[in-house]
Amino acid sequence: xxxxxxxxxxxxxxxxxxxxxxxxxxxxxxxxxxxxxxxxxxxxxxxxxxxxxxxxxxxxxxxxxxxxxxxxxxxxxxxxxxxxxxxxxxxxxxxxxxxxxxxxxxxxxxxxxxxxxxxxxxxxxxxxxxxxxxxxxxxxxxxxxxxxxxxxxxxxxxxxxxxxxxxxxxxxxxxxxxxxxxxxxxxxxxxxxxxxxxxxxxxxxxxxxxxxxxxxxxxxxxxxxxxxxxxxxxxxxxxxxxxxxxxxxxxxxxxxxxxxxxxxxxxxxxxxxxxxxxxxxxxxxxxxxxxxxxxxxxxxxxxxxxxxx
Amino acid sequence: xxxxxxxxxxxxxxxxxxxxxxxxxxxxxxxxxxxxxxxxxxxxxxxxxxxxxxxxxxxxxxxxxxxxxxxxxxxxxxxxxxxxxxxxxxxxxxxxxxxxxxxxxxxxxxxxxxxxxxxxxxxxxxxxxxxxxxxxxxxxxxxxxxxxxxxxxxxxxxxxxxxxxxxxxxxxxxxxxxxxxxxxxxxxxxxxxxxxxxxxxxxxxxxxxxxxxxxxxxxxxxxxxxxxxxxxxxxxxxxxxxxxxxxxxxxxxxxxxxxxxxxxxxxxxxxxxxxxxxxxxxxxxxxxxxx
Numbered sequence: 001x002x003x004x005x006x007x008x009x010x011x012x013x014x015x016x017x018x019x020x021x022x023x024x025x026x027x028x029x030x031x032x033x034x035x036x037x038x039x040x041x042x043x044x045x046x047x048x049x050x051x052x053x054x055x056x057x058x059x060x061x062x063x064x065x066x067x068x069x070x071x072x073x074x075x076x077x078x079x080x081x082x083x084x085x086x087x088x089x090x091x092x093x094x095x096x097x098x099x100x101x102x103x104x105x106x107x108x109x110x111x112x113x114x115x116x117x118x119x120x121x122x123x124x125x126x127x128x129x130x131x132x133x134x135x136x137x138x139x140x141x142x143x144x145x146x147x148x149x150x151x152x153x154x155x156x157x158x159x160x161x162x163x164x165x166x167x168x169x170x171x172x173x174x175x176x177x178x179x180x181x182x183x184x185x186x187x188x189x190x191x192x193x194x195x196x197x198x199x200x201x202x203x204x205x206x207x208x209x210x211x212x213x214x215x216x217x218x219x220x221x222x223x224x225x226x227x228x229x230x231x232x233x234x235x236x237x238x239x240x241x242x243x244x245x246x247x248x249x250x251x252x253x254x255x256x257x258x259x260x261x262x263x264x265x266x267x268x269x270x271x272x273x274x275x276x277x278x279x280x281x282x283x284x285x286x287x288x289x290x291x292x293x294x295x296x297x298x299x300x301x302x303x304x305x306x307x308x309x
Numbered sequence: 310x311x312x313x314x315x316x317x318x319x320x321x322x323x324x325x326x327x328x329x330x331x332x333x334x335x336x337x338x339x340x341x342x343x344x345x346x347x348x349x350x351x352x353x354x355x356x357x358x359x360x361x362x363x364x365x366x367x368x369x370x371x372x373x374x375x376x377x378x379x380x381x382x383x384x385x386x387x388x389x390x391x392x393x394x395x396x397x398x399x400x401x402x403x404x405x406x407x408x409x410x411x412x413x414x415x416x417x418x419x420x421x422x423x424x425x426x427x428x429x430x431x432x433x434x435x436x437x438x439x440x441x442x443x444x445x446x447x448x449x450x451x452x453x454x455x456x457x458x459x460x461x462x463x464x465x466x467x468x469x470x471x472x473x474x475x476x477x478x479x480x481x482x483x484x485x486x487x488x489x490x491x492x493x494x495x496x497x498x499x500x501x502x503x504x505x506x507x508x509x510x511x512x513x514x515x516x517x518x519x520x521x522x523x524x525x526x527x528x529x530x531x532x533x534x535x536x537x538x539x540x541x542x543x544x545x546x547x548x549x550x551x552x553x554x555x556x557x558x559x560x561x562x563x564x565x566x567x568x569x570x571x572x573x574x575x576x577x578x579x580x581x582x583x584x585x586x587x588x589x590x591x592x593x594x595x596x597x598x599x600x
Contacts (some may be wrong), residue, residue: 010415016489021420024405027458031440032427038436053564054443071548090468103332106325115326121583122333128578130518132536136543136571137339140346145341150357179336191594196366211321244521248540262434270525282433293429 042068042280048273068280078264078281085260088170090243093234096178100185101227105219107186108193109211123183131248134180139163142172163249166257173249173258178243188230189223196222225304232303236296237291263287347371347568371568373561380570382531383538386450390534391516394454398512399505401459403469407493407564409464410471413509428461434525441526452526453534457515463508470504473499507592510585517578535574544569 037058044061051057072078103123110116126134142148142162149159162172177300200218209217250258259267261281269278313415314322320336340363346354358364374380389561409421437456446452474497482492498505520536 014414017411017414020404020489020493021408023401023470024459024464025423025540027401028423028427028461031455031458032432035436035440038439039432041435041439054439055402103329106329109322110326110329111322119329119333121586122337124586124589125582126336127580127581128514128518129575130520130536130539132520132540132543133571133575136567137343139543140343140568141339145357149355156501179339182332183336187590191590210315212317247521247524264318266525269433270438275435275439276390278435279433282435286433288432290430292595309594 037276039279039283041276042283044276044281046276048275064276068276070275072280072284075272080256081259081261081264084257085239085241088173088258088260089238091170091174092177092241093238095174096182096185097231097234098176099182099187101223104186104193104213104223105180108190108219109215115222120183126180127182127184129180131180131245134176135248138172138176138179163251166252166254169250169254169258173242173245176249177245181191189226192223192226193219193309195278229300229304232296232300234296235299236293237289238292313335322564343568343571346565349565351562351565354565354568361394365599369561370565371573373566373598374573375568379530379533379538380573383533383535384574386453386532387517387535390450391513393418394457394516395509398460398463399509401462402508403493403498403505405459406464406467406471407489407497410468411426412472418593436453438525447526448532449526450532453516453519453522456522457512457519460512460515463511467501467504467508472503474500475531503591506588507590510589512583514578539570539574543568 022169040058041061043063043065044058045064045067046058046059046061050060093116097148102284105118107116110119110260129137140146142160144159144161144164148162152159160168162168196218200222204214204218239261241262243260246260246263247266250263261284265278265282265285269282321340338361342359345361345363346359347365347370348361348363348368350367350369353359353364405424409417409424409544411417439453441455443448444455449468478496479492482496485487487495518536519534520540523534524540527537
């Protein structure tokens with residue numbers, strides 16, 4: 001339409017489109033960009049009661065250059081939480097990434113529609129439960145006095161500290177995440193499988209190819225772009241080890257293996273009110289995370305022509 | 310076409326059913342166990358003999374949970390946040406998605422970049438907390454809505470969906486003199502129902518389940534949300550014991566009360582979720598395929 005490139009006519013006709021953007025844009029500017037001003041705290045020795053309000057304190061607090069970052073890297077605890085983050089994240093990646101793919105392939109091979117529907121309803125469900133609820137459910141079963149440990153003691157084994165043993169707890173994190181999200185994760189692969197041309201399967205059947213061969217030669221290659229995209233995006237979120245999950249499930253007894261950057265920032269930055277230090281740790285996390293996401297998205301675009309933006 | 314199943318295929322199918330049934334059971338048993346515990350009598354709960362069927366059926370735990378004032382307050386708060394939050398989020402999201410779905414919109418690239426950048430760069434917990442302090446929203450229920458008014462990813466998904474709609478309908482409405490606002494509400498949105506339904510579900514579940522922000526921002530007892538209430542109940546057996554009278558204690562086991570609270574807190578999700586299943590599949594599919 002010609003008006004779409006015109007001058008005055010364009011604005012007269014379409015100004016309301018810009019009005020529509022006001023709520024969303026103000027949200028992004030106020031809630032997402034304004035806090036970036038607060039990042040100055042990372043380079044200050046921020047003292048909250050220096051001024052009458054937060055901003056005034058920010059103006060008055062002395063600048064200390066990179067001191068907070070030096071402290072961060074000198075402080076053994078940060079290296080520790082950083083490696084916890086990476087380890088938990090990689091454990092989840094290696095163990096949990098393939099599961100939804102296998103699940104999707106298996107579901108797609110089920111001939112009975114009723115069975116398929118019922119199963120999908122069941123396996124998608126845990127995604128909609130909060131971590132608090134999941135923790136409640138799992139601690140009832142796996143807690144010190146839960147049914148599982150009761151059973152172990154009965155058969156003469158030692159009880160396992162699923163939530164209290166630092167070595168075991170990481171596995172608890174991995175498997176509870178898997179329990180919650182595997183069904184949900186399979187949806188995207190299932191829809192990719194639906195998109196595969198059904199003639200390929202028909203032709204293969206006529207040629208006498210068995211199910212396993214069809215999966216190997218048609219299904220998996222057909223969803224390979226989706227797999228590559230998900231992998232790239234997942235790698236972009238490598239610093240995301242599962243903040244809310246860990247916040248809900250951990251306790252001081254397992255800090256040594258389960259304290260991650262996010263929980264550390266929350267505890268030290270807000271809990272101990274070491275604002276500058278918390279901001280610096282958070283900024284470090286954000287910058288690395290940002291680079292990883294950009295990299296993951298770039299990779300996804302290169303390999304599969306799909307990206308999140 | 311002649312359907313002939315080879316032996317290998319039959320074995321595959323049997324194995325497939327076995328693995329999937331096992332997966333399904335693994336998913337559902339913990340949930341059924343909680344449900345069974347919440348309906349069983351104290352002795353069975355204490356002795357840990359409840360499986361996935363209630364033992365000595367009773368509703369005492371639910372009666373007890375529903376008699377707690379704090380439970381009501383937190384439930385009410387969570388409902389308030391979920392209803393208002395979801396409505397506001399949908400409004401914010403749709404209003405931003407529509408203009409950005411127009412490829413000829415001037416400044417579109419820049420505007421999109423703002424949204425995308427804000428999605429992938431996060432200022433961090435401390436600055437966000439400070440912002441809430443500046444806005445005076447600490448210990449207010451608004452602090453649990455404002456952070457989620459617009460999820461950029463959801464906005465991009467709706468935008469993609471709108472881009473896929475046929476242009477001709479909108480153009481003819483425009484010829485008839487309808488302005489963008491009218492076109493959006495009376496033509497475009499009705500065509501977007503599947504994606505709107507799934508995004509509504511995502512927002513609602515997000516508000517309902519949010520724990521971290523409530524932990525960070527809320528301190529007054531009367532503003533606590535369901536997830537906070539639940540979390541404290543799960544973590545501290547002491548709180549539960551303090552709440553209970555001697556008489557309660559004789560009849561009710563803490564484990565049963567916990568289970569009943571967990572189930573009562575999840576009930577709305579369990580009720581709505583099966584009906585929305587076909588929609589959220591659409592939502593995810595669009596989100597992944599286009600961008």
